[in-house]
Ligand SMILES: Nc1ncnc2c1ncn2[C@@H]1O[C@H](COP(=O)(O)OP(=O)(O)OP(=O)(O)O)[C@@H](O)[C@H]1O
């Protein structure tokens with residue numbers, strides 16, 4: 367179970383998170399929505415301990431990871447997989463070495479075995495015959511899917527997806543949604559997904575949380591979010607430029 | 619712009635940066651001795667820093683040895699001391715030019731490459747990705763470069779020493795017609811083992827400084843592609859300055 371408690375984070379004078387509270391149950395699929403620059407990626411990085419908060423706690427199974435030393439933190443991270451918004455593939459390694467990175471590092475598989483697992487995971491994200499390419503030879507959407515394969519390669523219990531379907535064609539996007547659902551249902555993975563794509567959000571979420579002005583302003587099932595009374599959430603999920611959320615210079 | 623204030627600012631930023639580099643040094647030293655050992659990555663970096671610098675090192679060394687012989691021969695001729703040329707070349711190369719030139723070249727080549735590579739990895743979140751895959755990025759990225767720098771710089775300095783002395787030989791014996799035997803005698807008679815060894819100690823120090831500074835600059839890059847550019851320039855400038863300044867103090871201490 368993941369609990370985020372009163373999380374605050376600023377970068378210089380810029381306050382990004384201003385008291386975020388969120389609870390994600392074991393085996394649950396939580397989707398986080400929110401405007402561009404609202405701090406979704408920053409929140410995700412706190413959950414895996416990449417950023418340390420100014421204030422507040424992040425509990426993973428009742429252990430506060432913000433106070434852990436390096437060794438303990440790495441032990442917790444082995445239970446996680448993370449897909450980065452920009453894929454963040456290692457550009458000095460081939461595709462399969464990227465996917466098998468954790469397996470090779472932690473010596474849980476022989477190189478042959480690791481390569482076989484990498485191919486298998488690549489197939490799960492719809493990629494074949496790309497094992498020996500370098501990341502620079504891939505398209506944006508392919509990179510994203512290799513990043514996804516890397517995030518799931520070591521069979522993590524908790525997977526964090528930062529915009530898994532952005533940059534994919536609609537059919538591929540739907541296939542990735544199916545994959546996320548399958549991982550959750552078959553392997554009981556806990557997942558936290560950031561997305562701007564409401565179709566995808568409604569499809570994969572058990573619950574949806576909206577981040578706005580540094581706080582979670584509503585958490586609910588897809589049904590509840592669809593029929594929300596909150597004007598901010600309503601404006602966001604219907605994708606209207608008219609409403610309480612103002613875009614500087616664009617909306618009158 | 620007040621030049622004194624500028625100088626003061628430069629000195630302050632130089633020293634505060636040095637402090638942070640030393641912190642990174644402590645972490646790196648600790649990680650060197652903790653398994654797993656990054657043999658494959660270290661070897662790759664040794665090739666990158668060592669083998670791939672050889673062509674530039676070769677050209678620099680041979681021309682430096684040649685010009686050194688040329689200048690000292692024509693200069694010393696004025697007071698009939700041409701016979702000292704071999705000694706001047708041998709002492710200058712081993713004590714001073716071998717390590718310093720090697721350091722400056724590696725700072726420009728490998729140091730810039732390290733800062734650019736690590737900087738790119740930082741701004742594209744590859745360093746964060748290493749963390750999420752439970753891999754310590756200091757161990758995975760910096761330790762191999764640190765070891766490679768410390769080992770390859772002395773190796774390259776030896777090459778520079780030898781090629782430089784050969785360059786001096788070509789000019790003194792080939793061009794000015796000095797005797798072959800006396801050139802080698804003059805080289806060996808006054809060259810002491812400590813000249814060579816102290817030169818290599820300096821080179822090792824420069825290697826550590828280059829790797830550490832360049833990795834530091836790259837590792838803590840901020841601000842996208844522009845930041846990578848700044849980190850790269852900063853790495854070369856700071857490494858070169860560190861080499862030239864520390865060279866004076868190391869020489870004063872080693873060659874008492
Ligand atoms: N390392 C950092 N240093 C300084 N500022 C940062 C850093 N990371 C994020 N920010 C700032 O925090 C804010 C939130 O960024 P974040 O990447 O979390 O947005 P986001 O909600 O993921 O947006 P998007 O949907 O566009 O990806 C932004 O204003 C960004 O400039």
Ligand SMILES: [Mg+2]
Pocket residue numbers: 406407408451528
């Ligand atoms: Mg984001």
